[in-house]
Amino acid sequence: MKIVVLIKEVPDTWGDRKLSLETGLTERDASDRVLDEICERALEVGLSYADAHEGTDVVVLSMASEASTATVRKGLAMGAASAVQVVDGDLLGADMGLTAEVLAATLQRIGFDLVIAGNLSTDGSGGMIPAMVAEILDVPSATNLTSVEISDGAVEGVRLSDAGSMRVRAELPAVVSITEALPDARFPNFKGIMAAKKKPFETLGLADLGLDAADPEASRSIVISLAERPPREAGVKIVDEGDAGQKLADFLAENRLV
Numbered sequence: 700m701k702i703v704v705l706i707k708e709v710p711d712t713w714g715d716r717k718l719s720l721e722t723g724l725t726e727r728d729a730s731d732r733v734l735d736e737i738c739e740r741a742l743e744v745g746l747s748y749a750d751a752h753e754g755t756d757v758v759v760l761s762m763a764s765e766a767s768t769a770t771v772r773k774g775l776a777m778g779a780a781s782a783v784q785v786v787d788g789d790l791l792g793a794d795m796g797l798t799a800e801v802l803a804a805t806l807q808r809i810g811f812d813l814v815i816a817g818n819l820s821t822d823g824s825g826g827m828i829p830a831m832v833a834e835i836l837d838v839p840s841a842t843n844l845t846s847v848e849i850s851d852g853a854v855e856g857v858r859l860s861d862a863g864s865m866r867v868r869a870e871l872p873a874v875v876s877i878t879e880a881l882p883d884a885r886f887p888n889f890k891g892i893m894a895a896k897k898k899p900f901e902t903l904g905l906a907d908l909g910l911d912a913a914d915p916e917a918s919r920s921i922v923i924s925l926a927e928r929p930p931r932e933a934g935v936k937i938v939d940e941g942d943a944g945q946k947l948a949d950f951l952a953e954n955r956l957v
């Protein structure tokens with residue numbers, strides 16, 4: 700069984716996150732660069748299966764700039780057997796369509812039985828990459844899973860909705876995305892960090908994948924304007940003069956919070 704986990708480097712959610720108002724790009728150096736936590740959980744799903752099933756090959760795949768190599772390597776330190784990183788200057792500012800095309804072309808090249816991704820990144824927050832990749836590859840996708848059970852020929856899981864929960868199943872090969880309901884990931888230990896240095900790490904460019912970011916036939920979307928989120932307004936302070944309960948209830952009703 701070959702499991703490929705899609706991993707993405709993001710600006711640390713605990714630090715400042717900024718968009719450049721000039722280029723429209725994320726300012727990646729405004730805070731620490733980290734592996735998105737949801738991708739760590741996705742990797743944990745693959746590694747847990749591999750721990751219990753000998754012969755499972757877990758590969759991490761990322762489309763990211765050269766500066767993200769250390770983050771991709773963290774996937775190896777956690778336990779993945781190999782890594783593939785797609786790096787190409789023409790991918791700067793790639794929209795979701797191009798991102799999905801690149802990931803799908805790489806998956807076709809390296810082969811897979813199961814692809815595991817996060818359901819939503821903490822920077823782009825598009826939430827569509829896993830389904831788009833599955834569509835291009837023409838394989839089933841089971842998205843937003845809160846539990847995952849992998850067997851030889853299929854993957855099953857539960858997806859929650861406001862109305863209830865549903866159990867979904869897809870025959871392999873397939874793409875799944877997982878939510879934060881899945882367990883926390885393991886930390887890389889010293890042995891893992893040392894071993895990561897010797898594990899296979901393949902770097903590919905657009906030409907290796909037969910893709911052209913500027914293909915005039917492809918439909919691409921571009922950011923045409925952006926604005927900074929307005930600063931948070933000061934909260935309302937209710938001083939208790941014997942009527943705080945009423946004031947609180949009025950505030951909640953006015954703001955349609957009850």
Ligand SMILES: Cc1cc2nc3c(=O)[nH]c(=O)nc-3n(C[C@H](O)[C@H](O)[C@H](O)COP(=O)(O)OP(=O)(O)OC[C@H]3O[C@@H](n4cnc5c(N)ncnc54)[C@H](O)[C@@H]3O)c2cc1C
Nearest residue numbers: 705762792794795798816817820823824825826827828920
């Ligand atoms: C119209 C539009 C225009 C955009 N233009 C720009 C732009 O000009 N500049 C810019 O910087 N960004 C731009 N973006 C954002 C950029 O396209 C996304 O950040 C990127 O394509 C991935 O989407 P996401 O992070 O929203 O994915 P999501 O669908 O939220 O991610 C879900 C999961 O997919 C996997 N995944 C996502 N991306 C990758 C990746 N690169 N490698 C490996 N796995 C991955 C991960 O497992 C992740 O957890 C644009 C987005 C849109 C919608």
